[in-house]
Structure formats: structure tokens, C-alpha cells
Amino acid sequence: METSAAARVQPSPRETLDSVVIRFAGDSGDGMQLTGSQFTTATADAGNDLATFPDFPAEIRAPAGTTYGVSGYQIHFASRNVQTPGDAPDVLVAMNPAALKVNAEVLKPGGLLVVNSGAFSANNLKKAGYEINPLEDGSLDRFRVLALDVTKMTLAAVKDVGLGSKEANRCKNMWTLGLMYWLFGREREQTVGWLKNKFAKRPKIAEANIAALNAGHIYGENAELPHGISAYEVPAANLAPGEYRNISGNEATAWGLVTGARLAGLEVMYGSYPITPASSLLHNLARLKHFGVTTFQAEDEIAAVASAVGASFGGSIGVTGTSGPGVALKSEAIGLAIIAELPLVIVNVQRGGPSTGLPTKTEQSDLNQAVLGRNGDAPLAVLAAATPGDCYYMAIEAIRIAVKYMTPVILLTDGYLANSAEPWPLPDLDALRPFPVEFHKDPEGFHPFLRDGNTLARAWAIPGTPELQHRIGGLEKHRDTGHISYDPRNHHLMTKIRHQKVAGIARDIERAKVDQGEGEGDLLVVGWGSTYGSISAAVRVVRSQGHHVSHLHLRNIWPLPEGLNGLLRSFNSVLVPELNYGQLVKLLRAEYLVDAESLTRVTGQPFRIGGLIEAIEERLQRSAT
Amino acid sequence: MSPNPPKKEYTRKDFTSDQEVRWCPGCGDYAILAAMQRTLPSLGSTPENTVFISGIGCSSRFPYYMNTYGFHTIHGRAPAIATGLKLANPELDVWVVTGDGDGLSIGGNHLLHVLRRNIDLQIMLFNNQIYGLTKGQYSPTSQVGKVTPSSPLGSIDQPIVPARFALGACATFVARSFDTSKKLPDALRAAREHKGASFIEILQNCPVFNDGIFDLITDRKTGPSCQLWLENGQPMKFGANGEKGLRLSPQTLSLEVVTIGEDGITEEDIVVHDETNASLAWMLTDLPEVVALGVIYRQPGPVYDQSVQAQRELAEVRFGEPDLHALLRQGHTWTVS
Numbered sequence: 001m002e003t004s005a006a007a008r009v010q011p012s013p014r015e016t017l018d019s020v021v022i023r024f025a026g027d028s029g030d031g032m033q034l035t036g037s038q039f040t041t042a043t044a045d046a047g048n049d050l051a052t053f054p055d056f057p058a059e060i061r062a063p064a065g066t067t068y069g070v071s072g073y074q075i076h077f078a079s080r081n082v083q084t085p086g087d088a089p090d091v092l093v094a095m096n097p098a099a100l101k102v103n104a105e106v107l108k109p110g111g112l113l114v115v116n117s118g119a120f121s122a123n124n125l126k127k128a129g130y131e132i133n134p135l136e137d138g139s140l141d142r143f144r145v146l147a148l149d150v151t152k153m154t155l156a157a158v159k160d161v162g163l164g165s166k167e168a169n170r171c172k173n174m175w176t177l178g179l180m181y182w183l184f185g186r187e188r189e190q191t192v193g194w195l196k197n198k199f200a201k202r203p204k205i206a207e208a209n210i211a212a213l214n215a216g217h218i219y220g221e222n223a224e225l226p227h228g229i230s231a232y233e234v235p236a237a238n239l240a241p242g243e244y245r246n247i248s249g250n251e252a253t254a255w256g257l258v259t260g261a262r263l264a265g266l267e268v269m270y271g272s273y274p275i276t277p278a279s280s281l282l283h284n285l286a287r288l289k290h291f292g293v294t295t296f297q298a299e300d301e302i303a304a305v306a307s308a309v310g311a312s313f314g315g316s317i318g319v320t321g322t323s324g325p326g327v328a329l330k331s332e333a334i335g336l337a338i339i340a341e342l343p344l345v346i347v348n349v350q351r352g353g354p355s356t357g358l359p360t361k362t363e364q365s366d367l368n369q370a371v372l373g374r375n376g377d378a379p380l381a382v383l384a385a386a387t388p389g390d391c392y393y394m395a396i397e398a399i400r401i402a403v404k405y406m407t408p409v410i411l412l413t414d415g416y417l418a419n420s421a422e423p424w425p426l427p428d429l430d431a432l433r434p435f436p437v438e439f440h441k442d443p444e445g446f447h448p449f450l451r452d453g454n455t456l457a458r459a460w461a462i463p464g465t466p467e468l469q470h471r472i473g474g475l476e477k478h479r480d481t482g483h484i485s486y487d488p489r490n491h492h493l494m495t496k497i498r499h500q501k502v503a504g505i506a507r508d509i510e511r512a513k514v515d516q517g518e519g520e521g522d523l524l525v526v527g528w529g530s531t532y533g534s535i536s537a538a539v540r541v542v543r544s545q546g547h548h549v550s551h552l553h554l555r556n557i558w559p560l561p562e563g564l565n566g567l568l569r570s571f572n573s574v575l576v577p578e579l580n581y582g583q584l585v586k587l588l589r590a591e592y593l594v595d596a597e598s599l600t601r602v603t604g605q606p607f608r609i610g611g612l613i614e615a616i617e618e619r620l621q622r623s624a625t
Numbered sequence: 626m627s628p629n630p631p632k633k634e635y636t637r638k639d640f641t642s643d644q645e646v647r648w649c650p651g652c653g654d655y656a657i658l659a660a661m662q663r664t665l666p667s668l669g670s671t672p673e674n675t676v677f678i679s680g681i682g683c684s685s686r687f688p689y690y691m692n693t694y695g696f697h698t699i700h701g702r703a704p705a706i707a708t709g710l711k712l713a714n715p716e717l718d719v720w721v722v723t724g725d726g727d728g729l730s731i732g733g734n735h736l737l738h739v740l741r742r743n744i745d746l747q748i749m750l751f752n753n754q755i756y757g758l759t760k761g762q763y764s765p766t767s768q769v770g771k772v773t774p775s776s777p778l779g780s781i782d783q784p785i786v787p788a789r790f791a792l793g794a795c796a797t798f799v800a801r802s803f804d805t806s807k808k809l810p811d812a813l814r815a816a817r818e819h820k821g822a823s824f825i826e827i828l829q830n831c832p833v834f835n836d837g838i839f840d841l842i843t844d845r846k847t848g849p850s851c852q853l854w855l856e857n858g859q860p861m862k863f864g865a866n867g868e869k870g871l872r873l874s875p876q877t878l879s880l881e882v883v884t885i886g887e888d889g890i891t892e893e894d895i896v897v898h899d900e901t902n903a904s905l906a907w908m909l910t911d912l913p914e915v916v917a918l919g920v921i922y923r924q925p926g927p928v929y930d931q932s933v934q935a936q937r938e939l940a941e942v943r944f945g946e947p948d949l950h951a952l953l954r955q956g957h958t959w960t961v962s
Contacts, residue, residue: 041957190957245958259949269713289940291947294712294933299738303705306698306735310678310709313696314717318709336699426953463694463710463717466673471642471688473697474681483644484689 014185014233019078021086022180025103026095027064028057028071031173036073037421038177038194042186044246044423047236048077051533053085053606054419058276058360065127070102079235083533085420087608092143093176095119095150097128104140112229113143114179116172118151144228148219150175157215158208167205171212178216185233188213240425247424249388249417250277253321253347254284256395258291259429261317263396264403265436267292269311270319271304273326276359277415278349281321301329305346309333312342313472315439315462317399321347324366325356327373327410334408335374338498340472341449341458343402343409347395350414350529352604361604362416364529365580370410371558371587377495379502381405382558384412386532389424391417394555396432401505403437406457412557414579416606417530443467448482455508456501502559509556512564517543517550520570523620526596527577528554528584531607535577538612547620554584560591568594575599575619577612635666640675642692648683653804653829654751658690664810668817675718678707680727682758684751684829687722701732704739704748711744715930718817719746725766726756729785733765740794742929743821747813750787750824751804753831754838761834773834788910788921791824792903799906799922803828803843808854808919815920821928828916842916853912855919860895863915870895871912880908882915900924 022039026032033054043050055072062069076086092107094100096119107113117135125133134140135147154175158168174195181188192210199206220231261268270293272282286295294316298304301322308318320330327334327348337344350366352358370382381401385394391413398409440446440459448470450459461468470482478485479493514524515532516539527535532553539551552567554560568574568588574596576585582598589596599615601607640662648654665675675693679685681700688695694717698706703721711719721739728736728750739748755773756762763773763780766787770779791799798819802812804827816823828839842851853863853871862870862885871880872894883890899905906922 044957045959047961239961241961243954243958243960245954245956255949255953258952262949267713269709271709288947288952289937290944291949291952294937296709296712298705298708299734302702303708303735303738306702306705307709307712309698310696310706310711311713312709313706314710314713316713318713332699333702340696426958429949429953462714463676464674464714469672469693469695471695471697473688473695474699475697 014231016233016235018080018234019076019082020091020184020232020234021074021076021089022091022093023072023074023089023103023106024093025070025072025099026093026173027098028059028061028069029064030071030095031170032071032073032095035173035177036075038191039180039186040075040246040421041190041194042181042188043075043077044244045190046186046234047239048079048234049082049237049239050075050077050421050423051082051085052076052421053416055605056360058358065096065098065124067098067102067128070099072099072103077234079237081237083537084606084609087610093180095172095176097124097130097134100134101128101130104134107143109142111143112146113140114146114148114176116150116176117147118149144226146226146229153215153219154212157211161204161208161211163204163208168208171208174209174212175216178213178218179220180216181213182217182220183231185231188217239423242425244423244425246421247388247392248419248421249385249391249413250280250349250419251284252388252391252424253385253395253411253413254281254288256392257285257319257345257399258288258293259392259432260396260399261292263432263434263436264317264399265434266315266317266403267294268319269294269296269308269316270321271296271298271307271311272321273298273301273304275301275323275326277351277418278321278323278326278347280418281347281349301326302333305330305333305344308344309337309340309342312337312344313340313463315460317343317345317403319345319347321349323349323351323359324353324369327366327369331374334380335376335378336474337408338374338378338380339474339476341406341498343406343460345395345398345402346408346410347398348410348412349418350412352602358604360415362414362530362606363579363602363604364412364414364531365583365602366412367528367557367578367580367583367587370412377499379499380407380558381409381502381505382412382556383409384529384555384557385417386529386553386555388417388420388422390555392427400435401508403460404435404457404508405455405501405505406460407502412529414530439465440468441465446470447480448472449477449479451497456497456504506556506559506562509561512552512561512567514550514567515553516540518548519550519567521548521550522572522623523547523549523616524568524571524574525549525551525577525616526554526568526574526584526588527551528557531577531579534607534609534612537609538616541609541613542616542620547616549616549620557584557587560587565592568592568596573597573619573623575616577601577607577615579607635671637662637666639672640665640670640692642690644689646690647686649833651830651832652683653753653831654684654687656804657749657751657809657827657829658687660809661691661813664813668814670718670817674716675720676710677720677722678703678710679722680732682724682727682756683831684722684724685727701727701730702735703727704732704735707746708739708742708744711746711930712933715745715934721746721748723748723750725750725752725754725764725787729765729787729790733790736790737794740791740796740822740824743795743797743926744929745820745822745931747816747823748825750826751829752787752826753829753835754784755831755835757831757834786911787826788824789907791826792907792910792922796824796922797821797924797926798823798920799910800824800920801826801828801916801918803839803918804830805843806918812919815923819923821926851915853915853917855898855909855917855921857898857900857920857923859898860892861898862895869915872896880912882913
């Protein structure tokens with residue numbers, strides 16, 4: 001019946017779109033993250049460029065049907081370059097009333113709204129806070145609504161498999177995914193394979209999910225869609241040739257740490273205490289023991305960093321990963337690594353603060369903490385990754401600087417980078433330059449604060465080396481002997497040396513350069529970290545309107561790169577957008593006496609391109625008058 | 626090539642650093658330091674493979690005086706730093722030096738976890754029942770009523786018994802000794818020989834802020850009637866002539882002090898020490914009238930650093946040669962041409 005129906009209806013030509021933003025939204029238990037990531041893989045296979053943004057609640061399983069239990073996954077894909085997950089979605093998939101309630105505001109007027117009307121029961125409407133069913137009161141008229149009883153059609157599709165109603169009901173997301181695959185012309189094969197593999201030990205579940213996926217697709221093929229809704233085509237993007245994979249920031253950081261340690265010829269000792277959104281770093285590294293990685297789930301954040309310091313003393317590269325509250329607890333031990341001059345990498349996957357703040361939301365508010373947040377004059381290097389894939393290279397760079405300069409390095413990423421995915425051209429491993437560590441072995445004239453004249457790094461002599469027994473510690477040591485010293489001049493000198501050593505890293509990193517635009521002009525937009533995509537896209541738009549605006553993105557937060565002062569002074573004004581209340585801007589003003597202006601947003605969400613464009617235009621208009 | 630090839634026979638001098646010792650005159654730490662410097666050569670230790678890790682406090686200056694590797698770290702965190710060091714290089718002989726404040730107040734959490742994980746290292750907790758380096762405040766082992774600058778009307782904190790804490794944390798080796806004891810080297814040796822985390826509580830006199838607190842136990846005259854030296858498999862007797870002993874009271878399920886020859890008590894009534902008996906060990910940590918010294922508890926258990934190594938070897942067997950190229954390609958990849 002179905003095949004003959006399909007044969008009768010000639011497929012209508014697909015409407016070609018340049019780019020689409022889809023948001024999948026449902027209950028925490030509805031499997032929206034899986035649905036989104038499967039759609040992402042299929043979209044990568046279709047050759048589109050893409051960016052994703054998973055947005056989920058802190059509660060693991062909030063009560064079903066409530067607004068605070070809504071989990072979302074947004075994907076932006078296009079036939080051109082994509083830099084952000086997109087501002088407002090063109091398509092919203094809402095699996096229940098709560099998902100609609102939370103997300104209807106952001107859906108573009110005229111956008112496509114796919115809802116599971118089967119979930120719009122009186123009880124669910126009440127839980128979402130709807131007095132009247134929005135599907136019936138005309139409040140959704142500004143959208144193109146495709147209301148389908150997904151629940152009923154899913155149960156019908158999986159009936160023959162013979163699952164219990166609870167498990168059958170769980171296949172709704174795959175039915176919806178099948179429909180979305182049809183609407184946007186994605187292939188199902190990859191997801192079918194993934195389901196078979198995932199449920200290899202529970203073949204009935206695999207079978208039901210595949211049946212639901214196919215049923216959703218077939219529904220699209222056969223159904224007469226309401227007026228104004230058709231199938232779409234988003235042609236492949238013009239990505240640079242090469243081998244790609246999708247990568248999230250935490251995966252990239254983990255793999256970068258492993259790669260960096262191999263380039264240094266060292267083993268990794270990763271001490272960590274589970275914390276959102278950094279835990280997946282620990283999970284990723286725990287699977288890589290055969291790469292010379294030891295992971296240690298410590299009793300707390302302090303023990304986690306302390307174990308890493310101990311491991312570095314012993315000749316491994318000690319690494320600890322956490323988020324802001326964890327860094328607060330680690331700061332004393334970081335100070336110890338600064339005064340003992342041991343290499344150490346601290347990855348801070350930033351989240352909303354202060355205190356527990358917004359654990360699952362993104363923010364860039366730990367810059368001050370990273371640069372300044374310790375007792376005493378305690379300089380260290382601070383790096384910030386710009387994109388999920390960049391986390392890989394910055395993790396390598398963090399290890400390179402740590403071992404070359406015998407210093408702690410803080411690598412700032414954030415919740416957005418950690419969880420978002422982007423197509424990532426796989427690195428050419430042979431092109432990565434090794435930086436093998438040579439431990440000090442010569443007893444002649446040895447003391448622990450013997451320094452390299454160029455880098456000022458102290459000698460790294462590890463326990464087990466004959467005749468180099470020495471003691472280090474948190475007390476100030478004498479510059480020429482390494483013994484405890486309370487000599488006032490020595491303390492001043494050692495403070496200066498520690499400062500000069502870290503400052504000298506600036507000579508060993510890339511000079512400041514604009515990422516987009518000319519080296520002079522009306523406005524320089526200076527960003528750092530995960531805002532790279534939004535700022536880049538916004539600057540591209542205003543530049544296309546003829547404005548003399550450039551974009552500079554800092555990956556080295558401390559020390560700041562050479563040449564930055566000159567660039568800042570080559571523009572009439574400087575705007576610093578940050579997802580905090582103004583932190584980099586203060587650093588730039590303090591360092592360069594430059595009248596940089598702040599643009600802040602602290603909502604737990606990435607910048608919207610539209611908002612940035614408005615702010616840039618407003619700034620330009622103000623300078624013009 | 627090193628100009629001075631490593632020596633085979635080490636002496637006390639080889640383990641003594643060139644640093645001037647700066648504890649107060651009469652401090653019990655001197656005796657512990659001397660015992661350690663004397664004992665290490667006889668344990669087959671080498672200066673280059675021995676590491677002392679300490680936290681903060683008077684006891685934590687210890688590493689500076691040993692001609693070994695040393696790390697004087699931050700308050701309470703020595704067990705965690707030592708853990709990382711052992712994970713980086715399990716071959717090293719690692720000693721943690723801590724005190725009642727460092728180990729049981731600010732670092733109590735780390736002490737708990739290093740013991741329960743059973744990492745192969747030795748922990749010496751110098752217990753002087755006072756905060757010395759901050760000038761005499763009461764510590765978590767101070768007796769109730771202790772008058773100090775921060776407790777002018779007497780401490781109201783219930784003290785903790787360090788050995789009891791260690792047993793509660795599932796330590797596999799718990800011993801007790803005191804600073805000037807001739808038997809301290811025996812405890813150090815036993816701790817070193819044990820595979821896993823060895824905990825030694827060392828009663829230590831602070832002549833400045835808590836002088837004489839252990840006199841009853843350590844004094845030559847009163848000592849014998851207060852010191853119960855434990856020997857595995859031997860009846861637990863003490864007293865100047867070994868006339869006293871411990872008997873298990875069936876009514877209270879506790880150990881009581883009895884005198885052999887009185888009230889019909891014979892040698893048969895005295896409990897024989899069994900180092901592997903956790904219930905007995907618990908009772909021995911806090912006895913009336915007498916202090917148990919020597920090895921209170923010793924029971925082999927899985928050693929954390931060995932288990933870590935075993936899992937790494939298992940991973941190598943299961944996943945084969947590490948291949949970065951393959952790692953980056955795990956899962957789904959595609960080619961744009």
C-alpha cells in the first residue's frame with residue numbers, strides 16, 4: 001500500500017536553502033542530545049559546514065513535562081562557511097508543551113514548528129503552564145505549524161517488535177529524526193548502523209528504533225504536507241579538501257593533551273575531580289591508558305591538582321581539569337607550582353558563576369581568576385581556545401609552554417566549546433613539531449634553581465637521578481643555592497625573575513595579528529575564547545556594508561602577544577565583547593592605557609550575531625558623530 | 626658520566642643534608658630525624674630513590690634535613706602530592722611527614738583517602754597535641770580542657786586518636802612509637818617493608834608549647850608501666866617486670882588491665898597480639914592506663930599504584946599499540962575532495 005502510494009505521488013522538487021538552523025527540544029529523557037548529534041553526523045556526511053550547541057538543564061532527569069527539564073540541541077548547517085550555531089532557529093522541533101513554551105520565543109516568525117501533538121495532554125499543558133492548548137488558540141499563527149501525533153505513529157511503527165509501552169514510547173525521537181532526515185534530505189544509513197551497534201546486545205530495541213526512524217521518513221515521503229511546508233535541500237559546502245570528523249571541545253582537549261605529552265616525550269598524569277562541564281575530559285582520558293596516560297579521580301579538587309604537582313615533580317606532565325569553582329580550590333597548589341617552578345597544566349572549562357552559578361551554561365568569567373587569582377605575585381601563562389577544534393592545538397601549546405618554561409599554564413575553554421561540535425579537518429601529525437624534554441642529569445654545579453639563560457626556566461631534575469638530591473617547596477628559595485631564604489633582596493629578585501620568565505613567553509608565541517580586516521581602521525573588535533565564531537560572523541557582516549572594522553582574537557591571554565599595543569593604537573576605537581561583566585577589557589586598559597570599550601553579556605548563552613552587529617554599528621555611529 | 630659513581634654502602638652521613646637544623650632546642654623532632662637518618666642505610670635505601678614529602682608545620686621542615694629528594698608542600702596536601710609522585714614513578718621510596726594539625730585538621734581528607742587507597746608509601750604523623758609553628762593553639766589531638774591562646778577557658782573539642790582514624794580509614798599498616806624511643810627504627814623498618822600505605826603515629830614532645838605531655842609514657846621511671854610494646858603472637862604484657870597484661874572482658878567486650886598472680890589471673894588469661902585482627906587493633910588504639918606501641922595492625926591488601934600499573938598493562942593488551950593517527954579517526958570520519 002505504502003509503496004504504491006509513494007509511487008503515485010511524484011516527489012515535489014526540494015526547495016534549496018543556503019543555511020538552516022534547527023533546534024530539537026524535548027524532555028531531558030526524550031533523547032534530544034542523541035537526536036541532535038545523529039542529525040549532526042548525517043549533516044556532516046551530506047557535506048555541509050555546521051556548528052552545534054547543546055543546551056541542557058543541570059538536573060539529570062527533571063520531572064517529566066516541566067519547563068526546567070527541557071533539553072535542547074541546536075544545529076546550524078549551510079552550503080557556506082558556518083561559524084556559530086545560529087541566533088534564532090528556522091525550525092523548532094518541540095516534543096512536548098514545555099519544550100514549546102521554552103523555545104517558541106526564539107523561533108523566527110514564519111519558522112517551521114514541528115510539534116508532537118500526542119504529548120499535548122491536559123496534564124502536560126498544565127505542567128508547562130499553558131491554560132489553553134496553544135495548538136488550538138491561534139497563538140502559533142506566526143509559524144508554519146506541523147502538528148503530528150508522533151507518539152501514536154511511533155507506537156504503531158514499533159508495534160510488531162513487541163516492546164513494552166515505555167520502551168516503545170522512547171522511540172519517538174527516532175521517528176522525529178526520520179521525518180527531519182526526509183525534510184532536509186539526509187541519509188539514514190549512518191544512524192541505522194549506529195543504532196545496531198549501540199543496541200547490539202538488545203536487538204529488539206535496535207529494531208524498534210530503526211522501525212521508528214524509517215516510519216518517520218516514510219511519513220515524510222507520503223504525507224501531504226500543509227501549505228507552505230516542503231522538503232528542502234541544503235547543498236554541500238565548499239569545505240577545504242581533506243579528512244574530517246566532528247569534534248567537541250573536551251574531546252579535542254583530551255586528544256591534544258595526549259598529543260602534547262607525546263611531543264614532549266612524557267607521560268600524562270591527569271588528576272581530576274568530577275565537575276560539570278569538565279568531567280568528559282576525565283572520561284576521555286581514562287580510556288587512553290595505553291597512551292601513557294594515568295588518570296586519578298581524586299577525593300577533591302585540591303587533591304586533584306596536588307597529585308598533578310606531585311607527578312610533575314616526578315617527571316610526568318601533571319594535568320588537572322576542572323571548572324571555575326574547582327580552580328578556586330586549586331589556587332594555593334597552583335601557587336606552589338609557581339614558586340617551586342614545576343610544569344603543570346590546568347584546564348578550566350568555564351561555566352556560569354560565581355559560586356555554583358549556572359553549571360551547565362557557558363560563560364567567560366574566569367579570566368580574572370586565571371590571570372590574577374592567587375595570593376602573592378604569582379604569574380603564570382594563560383591560553384584560551386577559540387573553537388572546539390582549536391582546543392586540540394591549545395592543549396598541545398599548554399604542555400609546550402609548561403615544560404619549556406617550568407611553569408603552570410591555565411588553558412581556558414568553556415561549556416559551549418566543551419559540548420559543541422564542528423567539522424574538524426584532521427591534523428597532519430607529522431607536521432607537529434616535537435619538543436622533547438631533557439631532564440637535568442649533570443651534578444656539576446647543580447642546584448634546583450639553576451636557570452636556562454634564555455627561557456629562565458629552572459633545571460628539571462627528577463627524583464631517582466643520582467647525585468642531584470635536592471629539596472623544593474613553598475618557601476622562598478635563594479636564587480643561587482636553592483636553599484630557604486628570607487633575604488629581602490633575594491625575594492625581590494626571585495619575584496622579578498618569576499615575572500620575567502612568564503613575560504618572556506611573549507617572545508615565543510605568535511605576534512598579535514588581526515584575524516579579519518586591515519591592521520588599522522575605525523574599530524577593532526577584540527575577542528577571546530569561544531566567542532570567535534559570533535564575532536567573526538558579525539564583523540564579516542559589517543565589513544560587507546563597507547565599514548572599516550577589524551577582528552582580533554586573542555588565544556594568548558597572559559602574557560599578551562607582542563605587537564598588540566601597536567594594533568590597538570591603529571584604530572579609532574576598540575570594542576571588547578565578552579561573556580562576562582568586563583574582564584579582558586580591564587586587562588587591556590591596564591596594560592596599554594587604551595580606551596577600550598566593553599560589550600558584556602552574561603546570560604549563560606553564546607553571543608547572538610545580530611546583537612553583536614547592532615553593538616558594532618552603534619559604536620561606529622557614536623564615533624562618527 | 627658522573628664523576629662520583631653511586632656508592633654501594635650508605636651511612637647516616639649520606640642521608641644527612643648540609644642544612645642547619647632549625648627546630649627549637651629539645652624538640653622531639655631531632656630524635657626522629659636522627660632515627661630516620663640512622664635507619665635508612667640499613668633498609669637498603671639510596672638517597673636518590675628516596676623522597677620526603679611534607680605539608681606545613683614544624684614536622685614538615687623534615688625534608689630539608691634529609692639528603693634525599695624532598696618537597697615541602699602546602700598545608701595538609703602532602704598525601705595528595707605524594708600520591709601523584711607515586712603514580713608518576715612507582716619505583717620511588719616515598720615518605721610523607723605530617724603532624725597532628727597538618728594531617729588531621731586541614732589535611733584530614735587527604736589522609737583518609739591515601740590510607741583507604743593503600744598507596745605504597747610511609748606516613749609519619751608527629752603527634753605533639755599542639756599547633757607549634759603558629760605558636761601554641763590547640764590541635765585536633767589536644768585533650769579537652771587544654772588552655773591555649775585560642776582556648777583561654779580550655780579546649781572544648783573532642784580529640785581524635787590518630788591510630789584510630791587510620792584504622793577507620795582502612796589503613797593496612799598502623800604502628801605507634803615515640804620520638805626518643807630506641808624502638809622507633811623498628812617501626813620505621815616495618816613501615817618501609819609493608820607494601821601499601823603504612824601509618825606511624827609518633828608521639829613527639831613540643832618543649833615550647835606542650836612540654837611534658839607524654840612524660841608519663843616516655844619517662845624512664847614511669848614508662849615501663851605505661852608502655853605496652855606489641856609483638857605479634859606474644860601475650861600483651863607490660864610493667865617493670867612484665868607483671869601486668871590485657872585481658873578481654875567478656876562482659877564489656879573491651880580490654881582490661883590485669884595483674885598476673887592477682888585475683889587468680891594467670892598468663893593464660895592474657896590476650897595474645899594478632900596484628901591481622903582489626904577488632905583487636907581498634908581496642909588497642911585507646912586503652913585505659915597504658916599506651917600500645919609497636920605494630921598495632923598489619924594486613925596486606927591490594928596496593929593502589931600496583932593496580933594502576935596493572936590496568937595500564939591491561940589497556941595495552943586490550944587496545945594494542947597506541948596510535949594517535951587511529952585515535953583521531955575513531956568513530957565517524959569523512960573526506961571532502
